[in-house]
Amino acid sequence: AQSVAQPEDQVNVAEGNPLTVKCTYSVSGNPYLFWYVQYPNRGLQFLLKYITGDNLVKGSYGFEAEFNKSQTSFHLKKPSALVSDSALYFCAVREGWSSYKLIFGSGTRLLVRP
Amino acid sequence: NAGVTQTPKFRVLKTGQSMTLLCAQDMNHEYMYWYRQDPGMGLRLIHYSVGEGTTAKGEVPDGYNVSRLKKQNFLLGLESAAPSQTSVYFCASSYSEGERNGYTFGSGTRLTVV
Numbered sequence: 001a002q003s004v005a006q007p008e009d010q011v012n013v014a015e016g017n018p019l020t021v022k023c024t025y026s027v028s029g030n031p032y033l034f035w036y037v038q039y040p041n042r043g044l045q046f047l048l049k050y051i052t053g054d055n056l057v058k059g060s061y062g063f064e065a066e067f068n069k070s071q072t073s074f075h076l077k078k079p080s081a082l083v084s085d086s087a088l089y090f091c092a093v094r095e096g097w098s099s100y101k102l103i104f105g106s107g108t109r110l111l112v113r114p
Numbered sequence: 115n116a117g118v119t120q121t122p123k124f125r126v127l128k129t130g131q132s133m134t135l136l137c138a139q140d141m142n143h144e145y146m147y148w149y150r151q152d153p154g155m156g157l158r159l160i161h162y163s164v165g166e167g168t169t170a171k172g173e174v175p176d177g178y179n180v181s182r183l184k185k186q187n188f189l190l191g192l193e194s195a196a197p198s199q200t201s202v203y204f205c206a207s208s209y210s211e212g213e214r215n216g217y218t219f220g221s222g223t224r225l226t227v228v
Contacts, residue, residue, distance in 0.1 A: 043204055043220050044157075049216060101162075101172070104157040
């Protein structure tokens with residue numbers, strides 16, 4: 001069965017420092033991986049996706065994610081954090097092109113302090 | 115602006131009461147989904163629809179019913195609300211089963227069952 005794990009409930013980082021939010025996945029076929037961000041009292045917003053190709057994926061708001069097949073990971077990164085990046089981040093996986101079921105991780109709260 | 119609209123945004127129900135949550139999208143998306151979000155558990159799929167007139171069960175369908183009479187609307191019903199259904203409910207839609215940009219989410223409905 002598909003699953004996604006986000007091992008950290010919260011990540012704290014100082015503004016201007018690099019940030020990483022971790023995600024590991026488990027699927028039997030080719031993974032299609034996504035990151036979403038949720039701001040308070042809002043729905044989830046798409047950040048970036050990995051379907052195929054280059055292992056480093058660039059997305060919105062300066063975020064990027066690195067797909068590592070051997071470690072089954074898809075960590076979200078940003079070189080320089082902003083206070084406005086503080087939000088709840090979700091990793092999600094879809095098993096294969098024809099599956100419409102998106103499985104979400106439990107979420108990681110990112111807190112960027114000034 | 116185009117997107118997914120959920121009504122109502124907040125609701126308090128007494129145990130045993132019924133209610134319907136409405137989701138409307140104006141993007142001509144084929145696929146629509148209902149998720150619930152609970153602390154530490156991420157988003158869990160309740161029901162989904164792959165087109166007008168079709169519905170299917172997701173991961174946690176018990177206690178809920180859905181209908182998709184019109185392509186743009188996806189209704190989630192609670193026939194007899196229970197405190198365990200206290201949650202934030204999100205509707206989402208996508209253009210196709212292979213939607214490369216993931217889903218578009220509504221802003222959520224916060225439901226409390228007392």
